Amino acid sequence: MIRFNDILEKVHPYLTTEDIAEVTKAYAYSAKVHGGQKRYSGEPYLIHPMEVTSILADIRLDKESIITGLLHDTIEDTLATKDDITRIFGEEVCALVDGVTKISKLKISSTFEKQAEDFRKLILATGKDIRVILVKLADRLHNIRTISHLPEERKRIFAKETVDLYAPLADRLGIYWIRTELEDRCFEVLKPNEYDEISRMFNSKKDEWEKYSSEIKSLLQSELDKFNLDASVNTRFKNFYSIYKKMIKKNLDPDKVLDIKAFRIISNDIASCYAALGAVHSTWKPIPGRFKDYIALPKSNGYQSLHTVVIGPFGDKVEVQIRTEEMHEIAEYGVAAHWKYKIDTKERKKLIDLPESVKNIFETQTLSDPREFIDAIKDELITDFVYVFTPKGELKELPIDSCVIDFAYAIHTDLGNKCSGARVNGAIVPFSYKLKSGDAIEIIVNKNREPSKDWLKYVVSSKAKSKIRSSIKSIVSKDSEKIGKEILSKKLAKYGLNIADPTVIEKLKVFSVEKKLKNLENLYINYSLSKVNIVEILNCFNLGVKTNLESKERNYLNPNNAIIVGGANNVMVRMANCCGPIYGDEIIGFITLGKGISIHRISCKQILEVDSTRLVEALWDNTYDLKSTTSLRLYCNDKTGILSEVSNLIAKHESNIIKINAKKISSSKSSIYLEILVKNAKHLYEITRGLDSIPDVYSVERLLAPNSEFNLFEKNSRI
Numbered sequence: 001m002i003r004f005n006d007i008l009e010k011v012h013p014y015l016t017t018e019d020i021a022e023v024t025k026a027y028a029y030s031a032k033v034h035g036g037q038k039r040y041s042g043e044p045y046l047i048h049p050m051e052v053t054s055i056l057a058d059i060r061l062d063k064e065s066i067i068t069g070l071l072h073d074t075i076e077d078t079l080a081t082k083d084d085i086t087r088i089f090g091e092e093v094c095a096l097v098d099g100v101t102k103i104s105k106l107k108i109s110s111t112f113e114k115q116a117e118d119f120r121k122l123i124l125a126t127g128k129d130i131r132v133i134l135v136k137l138a139d140r141l142h143n144i145r146t147i148s149h150l151p152e153e154r155k156r157i158f159a160k161e162t163v164d165l166y167a168p169l170a171d172r173l174g175i176y177w178i179r180t181e182l183e184d185r186c187f188e189v190l191k192p193n194e195y196d197e198i199s200r201m202f203n204s205k206k207d208e209w210e211k212y213s214s215e216i217k218s219l220l221q222s223e224l225d226k227f228n229l230d231a232s233v234n235t236r237f238k239n240f241y242s243i244y245k246k247m248i249k250k251n252l253d254p255d256k257v258l259d260i261k262a263f264r265i266i267s268n269d270i271a272s273c274y275a276a277l278g279a280v281h282s283t284w285k286p287i288p289g290r291f292k293d294y295i296a297l298p299k300s301n302g303y304q305s306l307h308t309v310v311i312g313p314f315g316d317k318v319e320v321q322i323r324t325e326e327m328h329e330i331a332e333y334g335v336a337a338h339w340k341y342k343i344d345t346k347e348r349k350k351l352i353d354l355p356e357s358v359k360n361i362f363e364t365q366t367l368s369d370p371r372e373f374i375d376a377i378k379d380e381l382i383t384d385f386v387y388v389f390t391p392k393g394e395l396k397e398l399p400i401d402s403c404v405i406d407f408a409y410a411i412h413t414d415l416g417n418k419c420s421g422a423r424v425n426g427a428i429v430p431f432s433y434k435l436k437s438g439d440a441i442e443i444i445v446n447k448n449r450e451p452s453k454d455w456l457k458y459v460v461s462s463k464a465k466s467k468i469r470s471s472i473k474s475i476v477s478k479d480s481e482k483i484g485k486e487i488l489s490k491k492l493a494k495y496g497l498n499i500a501d502p503t504v505i506e507k508l509k510v511f512s513v514e515k516k517l518k519n520l521e522n523l524y525i526n527y528s529l530s531k532v533n534i535v536e537i538l539n540c541f542n543l544g545v546k547t548n549l550e551s552k553e554r555n556y557l558n559p560n561n562a563i564i565v566g567g568a569n570n571v572m573v574r575m576a577n578c579c580g581p582i583y584g585d586e587i588i589g590f591i592t593l594g595k596g597i598s599i600h601r602i603s604c605k606q607i608l609e610v611d612s613t614r615l616v617e618a619l620w621d622n623t624y625d626l627k628s629t630t631s632l633r634l635y636c637n638d639k640t641g642i643l644s645e646v647s648n649l650i651a652k653h654e655s656n657i658i659k660i661n662a663k664k665i666s667s668s669k670s671s672i673y674l675e676i677l678v679k680n681a682k683h684l685y686e687i688t689r690g691l692d693s694i695p696d697v698y699s700v701e702r703l704l705a706p707n708s709e710f711n712l713f714e715k716n717s718r719i
């Protein structure tokens with residue numbers, strides 16, 4: 001049974017005395033809160049956090065992670081609270097423990113789509129701190145090691161989840177030994193017969209294999225010595241699960257897979273790696289097409305090594321991997337190895353040198369967009385690649401099934417955007433062509449070309465996908481920028497402001513900054529989308545526009561009889577222009593100076609800003625059944641017959657049109673301004689719903705509504 005001293009011995013070489021005191025405190029705390037709890041095995045619960053911590057200490061994680069290992073189940077399984085953890089161990093530890101707890105609560109599913117979605121949830125739960133995942137992996141590893149104590153049903157679910165989610169995650173983080181152990185232990189649970197078969201075969205060949213491998217080892221060693229290379233040779237065992245996968249993939253018998261012998265040469269530096277490769281190849285014939293140079297071209301999880309397969313001295317295939325000590329460490333420990341190298345620096349969190357694939361997962365901008373994130377993650381889960389050549393002979397790694405567009409984007413965004421075709425090995429190919437390893441690709445460029453939505457059908461790499469999407473988005477936003485600028489320019493012209501005037505531009509820029517819009521273009525786009533209020537824009541020119549506000553009455557009804565103010569009707573009221581209440585709206589009265597009571601919708605923005613002592617209760621008289629006017633704006637496709645479709649619909653709802661006019665806003669789009677008579681809010685709702693259901697209408701908006709930009713200056717239209 002593990003003792004706390006075992007952990008202390010492991011952390012002693014790299015933690016300070018103060019750190020160790022805190023670790024000890026965490027141990028005491030964990031022992032106290034888990035006191036009396038038992039695992040399925042009947043052992044004291046405390047064994048589990050200790051074993052987890054011991055794994056973390058093996059990969060030499062920092063003090064906070066070690067403490068988190070000891071505390072990782074306290075929030076979920078004991079009476080300890082986040083506040084307790086923060087108070088005793090600080091916020092950093094609490095955030096880590098909380099992250100691990102959140103991951104434990106995730107519902108994990110098994111389809112690939114869902115798996116990617118689970119990854120997203122998982123990454124979000126970590127708060128983007130990689131240490132949370134490392135603790136979780138250690139937790140899972142120990143749970144899997146002791147899985148035999150679980151009830152049968154839970155065993156399988158647990159193993160499935162582990163092999164679907166945590167093993168690939170360990171692989172992505174490059175922690176080879178955790179990945180293989182997780183895989184093999186789950187394999188044993190999920191496919192017991194296959195596991196037994198491979199295991200029996202393996203054991204039966206063990207003696208033979210050991211004899212053989214020591215011969216090969218000494219042969220290799222003496223070859224290396226001949227070349228004066230200081231390198232060591234190790235035999236390498238494949239894990240059972242990867243033997244199984246190879247069996248399935250290549251349709252081989254297990255003994256055939258087991259016949260492939262694997263060795264590893266560890267040398268001092270990169271030059272000796274290539275020299276060792278030369279020694280191997282000059283002794284035994286390499287098998288063509290099986291040499292891979294992951295030193296010059298590291299895998300995206302940071303893995304580096306030379307791989308080759310040769311025909312060995314007894315005529316059988318021998319796999320050889322050649323790498324430096326440091327590469328070996330990274331191959332075994334992955335992210336954790338990177339961690340170790342940086343552990344002495346103060347701001348280790350920022351300095352940790354994550355491999356590309358991990359960065360992609362953690363730093364992806366698309367966390368908030370599930371679909372894009374899933375695409376990105378899918379890419380990261382891919383372990384199969386094709387290797388193709390640029391016209392200059394450079395090698396590129398692309399996910400399997402990539403097309404020429406993926407290739408073009410992998411080289412350069414512009415090349416992707418302007419890609420109009422490609423030659424592969426000299427022949428023109430369609431976009432649907434799937435690249436094969438060894439293809440030499442030349443992209444044909446057309447500078448007028450723009451990315452098309454159709455491309456998304458062919459591309460598989462997340463880079464190509466996101467570049468195509470963002471390019472399509474930017475084409476759309478160029479349209480709205482143009483429209484926004486045009487409308488705003490007309491608006492400003494009415495106030496004597498020229499949008500091209502440098503002082504006007506300067507003011508607009510200042511306004512953009514205040515509004516946290518990146519630039520003028522963004523202001524136009526937001527304006528066209530009604531996300532910016534014209535009043536706010538005009539206010540920055542100090543026009544004193546508010547005094548111009550009083551404008552002609554537009555009410556078609558005499559509301560004096562229809563509204564009860566402060567319990568009495570026949571009070572002089574008028575409908576406020578700012579929010580245009582209609583019968584049925586919730587309303588409130590505002591006592592104006594000398595102009596009676598103005599009636600606003602209760603949700604009106606202006607009402608929020610007035611002196612509340614001047615507000616007075618206002619209610620509709622239920623007997624009131626006159627019609628009142630309201631204005632709508634529709635955006636729609638510019639299509640003949642759209643106006644008659646709109647007016648027919650309004651007639652069908654027994655409403656009358658007071659005003660209607662349409663305006664083209666782009667080559668294919670129009671806006672329609674409408675003033676109609678409606679009975680009440682319900683009636684209006686039915687009409688807008690009807691308008692909305694016309695296929696060519698894509699938005700219906702009630703103008704002068706409190707939450708949209710309302711126009712205090714022009715009544716008829718905002719266009």
Ligand code: MN
Pocket residue numbers: 048072073139
């Ligand atoms: Mn646990």
